[in-house]
Amino acid sequence: MMRIASALxxxxxxxxxxxxxxxxxxxADLVRIxxxxxxxxxxxxxxxxxxxxxxxxVLPVAERSGTYAWLYxxxxxxxxxxxxxxxxxxxGEAVKIALLRHRMSSSVAAASLLASRxxxxxxxxxxxxxxxxxxxxxxxxxxxxxxxxxxxxxLMLAGIAAFAVIQVRGIGSGTISALRRARIPARWIERVxxxxxxxxxxxxxxxxxxxxxxxxxxxxxxxxFALGTLQILxxxxxxxxxxxxxxxxxxxxFATLIGFLMVVVPSSLGVQEGGRVLIFAALxxxxxxxxxxxxxxxxxxxxxxxxxxxxxxxxxxxxRGWASQPRTTRDPxx
Numbered sequence: 001m002m003r004i005a006s007a008l009x010x011x012x013x014x015x016x017x018x019x020x021x022x023x024x025x026x027x028a029d030l031v032r033i034x035x036x037x038x039x040x041x042x043x044x045x046x047x048x049x050x051x052x053x054x055x056x057x058v059l060p061v062a063e064r065s066g067t068y069a070w071l072y073x074x075x076x077x078x079x080x081x082x083x084x085x086x087x088x089x090x091x092g093e094a095v096k097i098a099l100l101r102h103r104m105s106s107s108v109a110a111a112s113l114l115a116s117r118x119x120x121x122x123x124x125x126x127x128x129x130x131x132x133x134x135x136x137x138x139x140x141x142x143x144x145x146x147x148x149x150x151x152x153x154x155l156m157l158a159g160i161a162a163f164a165v166i167q168v169r170g171i172g173s174g175t176i177s178a179l180r181r182a183r184i185p186a187r188w189i190e191r192v193x194x195x196x197x198x199x200x201x202x203x204x205x206x207x208x209x210x211x212x213x214x215x216x217x218x219x220x221x222x223x224x225f226a227l228g229t230l231q232i233l234x235x236x237x238x239x240x241x242x243x244x245x246x247x248x249x250x251x252x253x254f255a256t257l258i259g260f261l262m263v264v265v266p267s268s269l270g271v272q273e274g275g276r277v278l279i280f281a282a283l284x285x286x287x288x289x290x291x292x293x294x295x296x297x298x299x300x301x302x303x304x305x306x307x308x309x310x311x312x313x314x315x316x317x318x319x320r321g322w323a324s325q326p327r328t329t330r331d332p333x334x
Contacts, residue, residue: 010270017273021287029292033238037296043231044300047224048076051120054220057213058115058206063104073311074099080308083301099315107198114167114199115206119214121160123221124256128153131229131253134246139282149254152261159260168207170200228252235296239289247283251293254279272297 018026033040052072056064074096082092093113100109132153141149166174175196179189206214233248258275259268273294280290 007269010268013270014273017270017277017291021277021291025286025288026291026295029239029288030295032240033235033292033296036234036238037299039234040231040296041300041303043227043234044304047227048072048304050220050224050227051075054119054123054217054224055112055116057217057220058119059104059112060108060202060205063108067103070100070103073315076304076308077312077315078308080305080312084305084309095312099319102319105198107195108202110195111199111202111206114171115203115214116217118160118164118167119217120221121163121260123218123225124260125157125160126218127222127225128156128253128257128260131249132257135250135253135283138247138250139279140284141282145278145282149257152257156257156260167203170203171196225252225256228256231297232293235293236289239292241285241289247285250283251276251279269298 049072052068052075055075056068056071059067077099078092078096080092081095085091096113097106097109100106132149176189176193179192229245229248229252232251233243233245236248237243255272255275258271262268262271273291276290276294277287280293281287
């Protein structure tokens with residue numbers, strides 16, 4: 001219910017932004033971008049390839065062979081469901097595990113998703129910190145806005161640190177204690193406990209013995225953020241704005257931070273566009289150009305959702321074809 005309400009509020013914010021800035025100016029800037037939207041889309045697909053590589057690196061070495069292409073489409077399918085349905089990230093992540101269960105054990109799949117999310121978030125924090133530090137002298141922001149940005153960044157760091165501590169200490173004991181307090185049937189708890197032991201074991205193996213793989217994963221995700229900066233730089237050039245790599249980095253870092261803080265809003269609808277308007281205005285750039293950039297990325301997001309849903313349909317048919325064959329998973333999913 002909260003996701004639906006936040007989506008409606010985000011849509012209302014988007015409509016208000018378009019009305020207040022002026023649809024004619026926004027459309028004129030979108031026309032300047034025109035078919036070059038396909039270049040931005042191509043870069044977005046490359047970004048997804050880097051993010052998939054970040055996921056691939058945290059898999060156990062024995063599970064990597066012949067897995068990358070499947071991971072790419074599984075990631076797209078799961079993310080599309082996350083964005084297109086009111087289930088936050090629960091539905092899409094569960095689908096990713098389900099689609100991987102015929103390639104690896106469900107505990108490996110779940111552990112890799114958790115580790116990849118931590119790696120992605122850590123790379124995001126480094127990118128946001130560097131981007132905001134670089135662009136800060138150029139910004140014209142009120143004291144209140146500056147403090148809000150700082151508080152948001154600290155909140156992001158605290159969330160990532162808490163997520164890391166939970167994974168390193170193990171997610172099993174706390175989860176099982178919560179299930180027992182909720183009076184879940186013992187036979188169900190026993191099965192979940194067995195599965196979570198496998199998840200925790202794979203996470204310990206990564207964080208204690210495969211630090212280099214974790215660093216490679218973060219590097220792959222960081223390359224994705226860098227390509228996001230290139231997208232901004234190209235769009236600024238097509239819109240006739242000054243060539244300013246520092247401003248482009250700052251815009252991408254700011255949008256990334258806003259997306260993290262407003263994760264409750266599906267696809268950051270309206271929030272991302274509003275954040276871009278705010279950072280463009282702080283840099284002395286036209287608000288219409290900010291909305292054109294925001295709408296461009298919104299269109300890219302819709303195309304990605306369509307591709308992901310199509311991938312989900314195809315992958316499901318492939319998995320159903322494998323269902324009649326002997327299972328290759330080595331542990332049961334709860």
